[in-house]
Amino acid sequence: MVALVIAEHNDSALRPTMLNVIAAAAACSGEVHVLVAGEGCAAAAQDAATVEGVSKVLLAEGAQFAGGLAENIAAQVLAISGEYSHILAPATPFGKNILPRVAAKLDVSQVSEITRVVSADTFERPIYAGSAIATVRSKDAIKVITVRTTSFAAQGKSAAAAPIEASAPISVSTRARLVSKESLATDRPDLTAAKIVVAGGRGLASRENFEQQLAPLATKLHAAVGASRAAVDAGYAANDCQVGQTGKVVAPQLYIAVGISGAIQHLAGMKDSKVIVAINKDPDAPIFSIADYGLVGDLNEVLPQFTAGL
Amino acid sequence: MKVLVSVKRVVDHNVTVRVKADGSGVETANVKMSINPFDEIAVEAAVRLKEAGIATEVIAVSCGSSQSQETLRTALAIGADRGILVECEGELQPLAVAKLLKAIVEKEQPQLIIAGKQAIDDDCSQTGQMLAALCDLPQATFASKIEYQNNLLTVTREVDGGSETLELVPPAIVTTDLRLNEPRYVTLPSIVKAKKKPIDVIPANSLDVDIATNLEVLKVSEPPARKPGVKVGDVNALIQKLKSEVNVI
Ligand SMILES: Cc1cc2nc3c(=O)[nH]c(=O)nc-3n(C[C@@H](O)[C@H](O)[C@H](O)COP(=O)(O)OP(=O)(O)OC[C@H]3O[C@@H](n4cnc5c(N)ncnc54)[C@H](O)[C@@H]3O)c2cc1C
Ligand SMILES: Cc1cc2nc3c(=O)[nH]c(=O)nc-3n(C[C@H](O)[C@H](O)[C@H](O)COP(=O)(O)OP(=O)(O)OC[C@H]3O[C@@H](n4cnc5c(N)ncnc54)[C@H](O)[C@@H]3O)c2cc1C
Numbered sequence: 181m182v183a184l185v186i187a188e189h190n191d192s193a194l195r196p197t198m199l200n201v202i203a204a205a206a207a208c209s210g211e212v213h214v215l216v217a218g219e220g221c222a223a224a225a226q227d228a229a230t231v232e233g234v235s236k237v238l239l240a241e242g243a244q245f246a247g248g249l250a251e252n253i254a255a256q257v258l259a260i261s262g263e264y265s266h267i268l269a270p271a272t273p274f275g276k277n278i279l280p281r282v283a284a285k286l287d288v289s290q291v292s293e294i295t296r297v298v299s300a301d302t303f304e305r306p307i308y309a310g311s312a313i314a315t316v317r318s319k320d321a322i323k324v325i326t327v328r329t330t331s332f333a334a335q336g337k338s339a340a341a342a343p344i345e346a347s348a349p350i351s352v353s354t355r356a357r358l359v360s361k362e363s364l365a366t367d368r369p370d371l372t373a374a375k376i377v378v379a380g381g382r383g384l385a386s387r388e389n390f391e392q393q394l395a396p397l398a399t400k401l402h403a404a405v406g407a408s409r410a411a412v413d414a415g416y417a418a419n420d421c422q423v424g425q426t427g428k429v430v431a432p433q434l435y436i437a438v439g440i441s442g443a444i445q446h447l448a449g450m451k452d453s454k455v456i457v458a459i460n461k462d463p464d465a466p467i468f469s470i471a472d473y474g475l476v477g478d479l480n481e482v483l484p485q486f487t488a489g490l
Numbered sequence: 491m492k493v494l495v496s497v498k499r500v501v502d503h504n505v506t507v508r509v510k511a512d513g514s515g516v517e518t519a520n521v522k523m524s525i526n527p528f529d530e531i532a533v534e535a536a537v538r539l540k541e542a543g544i545a546t547e548v549i550a551v552s553c554g555s556s557q558s559q560e561t562l563r564t565a566l567a568i569g570a571d572r573g574i575l576v577e578c579e580g581e582l583q584p585l586a587v588a589k590l591l592k593a594i595v596e597k598e599q600p601q602l603i604i605a606g607k608q609a610i611d612d613d614c615s616q617t618g619q620m621l622a623a624l625c626d627l628p629q630a631t632f633a634s635k636i637e638y639q640n641n642l643l644t645v646t647r648e649v650d651g652g653s654e655t656l657e658l659v660p661p662a663i664v665t666t667d668l669r670l671n672e673p674r675y676v677t678l679p680s681i682v683k684a685k686k687k688p689i690d691v692i693p694a695n696s697l698d699v700d701i702a703t704n705l706e707v708l709k710v711s712e713p714p715a716r717k718p719g720v721k722v723g724d725v726n727a728l729i730q731k732l733k734s735e736v737n738v739i
Contacts, residue, residue, distance in 0.1 A: 273650055276631070280616035280617075280618075280623070281623035283585065285623050288585070289703055307516075307612055316705055316706065317706045355627075357656065357657045358655075364651060425610065463721075470716050475728050476721060485725040
């Protein structure tokens with residue numbers, strides 16, 4: 181039994197939350213291999229080789245992987261899938277885009293967004309926006325799994341590096357082409373890996389207010405910035421800041437929700453945070469029901485005081 | 491261009507879901523059911539393509555019990571031209587749905603298939619991608635914009651760190667994100683009109699598709715509850731607690 185992890189990387193290193201995926205893989209199987217597919221991504225393969233528990237890294241390099249198209253990466257995974265009992269990827273847009281293609285071609289079910297490995301074939305996963313937890317058992321020969329990274333502790337680094345082997349790159353003809361990528365540059369920490377998240381909702385009332393009131397607090401705390409769907413839809417924050425059922429799932433040490441009412445779809449993305457602070461002017465806002473510390477007040481007064489008081 | 495949209499009947503997003511006492515699932519008896527919100531967005535996208543003169547016909551497909559006809563009626567009220575119900579009892583896994591949809595795709599030969607990025611009950615986010623793989627079609631998931639010009643689909647996708655734009659040669663599959671559009675408010679006249687539109691009922695077992703699953707739900711339980719918290723009087727008290735009680739700042 182060997183587990184294969186599909187790496188999400190930026191060519192020079194693994195995405196930090198891959199350490200959590202590798203931890204989940206190690207819980208499934210005693211041996212873990214990592215596939216790094218890309219163009220000019222040998223450094224990312226070296227990074228993967230030094231993660232504890234990884235016994236081999238497969239490096240597939242080729243121009244066809246540069247854009248990260250699901251069609252091409254899925255084909256590469258399928259070409260080597262025969263040796264594996266488990267295939268895992270993070271439950272991020274990257275992993276969710278690729279893995280169902282792999283599962284369908286293997287004619288197996290996919291187990292989405294697992295939060296616990298009970299045994300090699302049994303897993304827990306949240307359903308209905310986290311209102312319930314399903315325990316599922318897969319009898320498929322190959323278990324295809326996406327992992328909710330916040331539910332697993334990050335794997336450590338090891339002193340000795342695992343061997344890196346070239347994996348012959350597969351080429352498929354696809355009728356999809358990457359035209360452009362618009363990256364939003366930010367010097368803040370990755371939302372899904374940050375220790376502190378400061379999140380704003382509709383209560384911020386404008387993009388300017390979001391920038392001028394919320395952002396300074398985040399900067400002072402070295403925090404990532406999150407947002408509710410209402411705040412993203414209104415254009416106060418970028419779409420990849422959205423926390424919730426249909427956005428990102430975060431579980432930082434500290435989550436500060438400002439002007440967010442606490443809809444179930446939002447809670448689905450943050451209720452596993454260690455400490456939750458809610459700042460809201462409505463004493464009956466549902467967010468207070470899951471907050472460790474609630475402060476009833478106008479955010480326009482509270483936020484400047486908070487930032488100044490640190 | 492013919493457009494096929496998949497629509498799923500799910501527990502309405504405003505319903506507070508309760509776990510059954512025996513751990514066999516969640517309570518779905520007597521709760522409000524609706525079209526999956528992402529599928530509503532998918533139907534809206536297809537209907538807008540038709541209104542723009544790009545789509546010639548919009549077909550809504552649902553797999554499930556006969557009650558899914560209600561969901562198809564919602565799609566028809568938004569503006570789909572006809573519905574197909576692939577009828578079967580019991581729960582369907584995404585792979586099974588993808589296989590059933592593939593049979594319909596082969597029959598209807600649409601140029602564009604639009605699915606939701608996830609169904610809000612099971613949150614799997616698999617079906618569209620699986621269908622794309624089974625039909626060997628290019629895919630653009632989590633779409634926030636769809637354009638069609640010179641026989642090319644240009645789709646903007648929401649990804650980590652921003653967005654990306656893909657070009658697909660149809661036939662192709664797109665899955666919808668929340669910001670693709672805001673579905674129209676369905677008016678009474680359109681609901682009345684939708685009642686007259688045709689819905690074909692096809693028994694799933696007539697499609698020669700294996701919908702058995704190797705995934706077994708052992709139990710469904712409540713998530714662990716959080717300890718109740720406290721309200722603090724002012725910002726200083728809050729900072730004090732965060733520093734000394736929980737040491738997080
Ligand atoms: C408590 C519980 C118990 C369950 N028990 C079982 C069980 O015992 N056996 C079993 O096989 N399954 C079981 N299921 C799974 C089943 O309910 C889900 O329907 C299935 O996993 C589909 O997942 P999804 O809809 O989240 O797919 P997603 O991949 O998230 O759906 C994405 C999109 O695919 C399309 N789509 C999905 N389903 C349909 C459909 N039926 N018709 C048309 N379009 C569709 C829609 O466009 C949708 O937006 C259980 C689920 C729960 C919550
Ligand atoms: C299918 C589906 C998926 C969804 N997915 C997500 C998701 O992933 N993430 C998500 O967040 N939502 C999601 N939603 C939306 C969700 O249901 C809520 O609508 C949304 O979270 C509300 O955002 P909000 O709390 O910012 O706004 P509101 O609910 O409007 O709350 C604003 C809050 O700000 C407070 N406030 C106003 N002014 C001030 C002030 N001056 N000082 C202090 N407090 C103030 C108010 O008291 C109120 O509590 C989804 C919905 C659906 C249907």
